[in-house]
Structures are given as C-alpha cells and as structure tokens.
Amino acid sequence: MANIVSSGQNESRPRGKFITLEGIDGAGKTTHLQWFCDRLSERAALQAARVIVTFEPGGTPLGETLREILLRQEMHSETEALLMFAARREHIATLIEPALTRGDWVLSDRFTDATFAYQGGGLGLSIDKLRVLEQWVQGELQPDCTVLFDLPIDAAHTRRSRARIPDKFESQSDDFFTRTRAEYLRRTAQAPERFAIINAVGPISTVREQLEAILLTL
Ligand code: Z5A
DSSP: OOOEEEOSSSOEEEOOOEEEEEESTTSSHHHHHHHHHHHHHHHHHTTTOOEEEEESSOSSHHHHHHHHHHHHOOOOHHHHHHHHHHHHHHHIIIIIHHHHHHTOEEEEESOHHHIIIIIIIITOOOHHHHHHHHHHHHTTOOOSEEEEEEOOHHHHHHHHHHSSSOOTTTTSOHHHHHHHHHHHHHHHHHOTTTEEEEETTSOHHHHHHHHHHHHTTO
C-alpha cells in the first residue's frame, strides 16, 4: 500500500519516488540526465510532485566539500568508502528523506550502488563491510528504481578518452572498470526488481527509447 504523507493542509500525497542512475564512467548518464529529468517531471506532475535532481558524491554543501577531496586526493580505500558514506548520510538526512516525505521525487546521479561497484568491485574492499555501512547510513531506504547504463569496457574507454581531463576515478585502468562493471551486474542480479538495465552501446536515440520504456513503469 502507498505510504501517504500529509502536508498538513488537508492535502495528502503519496511518499515520493527515489530513482538513481548508475554506470561506469563513460556509460552516458550525464548525457541523458536533463532529458530524463524533464520526462520524469511530467510523470511526477501527475501526482502533483516535483523532481529534485541531485548527485553523489555531493548534493549538500558538506557533500560538495567532500566531493572535492574525494575526486582529487589519494587516500586509503577504506577512508574513501567512509567519506562516501559520510557524504551520503548528510545527503539522506538533509535532502533525500525530507523530499520523499514531502511527496517529491528524487533523481540522484549515483548512490550506494556506486560505492559497492567502485570501492567494493574496483578497489576490492570487503563487500561485508560496505553492507554494514549501507545498513547504518540508510537503514531500510533503497531506491525504488535504479537505471544502470551498461557498456563494455572498451567502448567506455573510447568515450572517456574523448572527454574532459580525467579525475582520480576516470584515470583508473581498464581492469579496475572491468571489476567495477562486474560488481554493478552482480548487484542487479541480487535485486532484479529494483534495477532497469540500459544497453548503452547504441546511439543516443536508441538509449532514449529504452529510457522511455522505463519511464512508463514509474
Ligand atoms: N564514486 C565512487 O567511487 N563511489 C561512490 O560511492 C560514488 C561515486 C557515489 C563521480 O564522478 C565519481 O565518483 C565517479 C564514481 C565515483 N567516477 N568518476 N569519474 P562524476 O560525478 O564527475 O562523473 P560520473 O558520474 O562518472 O559521470 P560522467 O563523467 O559525466 O560520465 P557519464 O555520465 O558516464 O558519461 P557522459 O559524460 O554522459 O558521456 C561520456 C562521453 O560519451 C561524452 O563525450 C558523451 O558525449 C559520449 N556519449 C554518451 N552517450 C553516447 C552514445 N550513446 N553514443 C556515443 N557517445 C556517447
């Protein structure tokens, strides 16, 4: 049954939907973000809801400060995971949960699946330790839908090499991204009801057709 929240003015709205976008670097999330947000807003408007667009690491003033450190500074892999979850705790407490409770929808460019994929798969951190942090930081909160842009490593490599100056993560090896992608795919197999996988190999128009089909399910 839908979780009804009240605005306190004789108006009640269902709890908002939480949608996340994921994928290895170069998979194309950012290319589709604005378009997807516009289309999602049309659907949210049917429930008198707005779409709040956000991203990780970031999304709050503290998160932005941590993002600067995370994307530029070398650190122990466990420190990196802890900072990702610290930024996430702030993000959930001050932006995500209040928006969902108001009945608004939240679209986040990356969330916890990225930590499992990058720090767990890519850097080899213990998945069990990450699960403990996930439970601590978000409790029962999970996205209602996670769109995974999936792309073979060589295609992502070609796209990344055309893009801007690489940050710490974008400079990682193809082996790192092979492990990252494998962990993303392992997560989709564990929670198939939450994930929608996009085959991101084709042209932008083909990717959009797949996104359109996902929008109809939201
Ligand atoms: N990170 C982490 O390690 N742990 C965590 O818990 C979290 C994050 C939350 C944030 O970077 C970094 O933090 C991220 C993971 C790590 N790694 N990196 N880098 P970010 O927010 O700065 O960037 P990003 O999330 O990786 O997004 P991005 O760099 O913007 O990449 P993208 O969204 O995957 O791709 P894109 O920019 O849309 O496209 C890449 C290029 O391909 C571009 O030139 C496009 O024009 C082109 N493109 C896109 N689609 C197509 C198609 N269909 N055909 C042809 N060419 C295309």
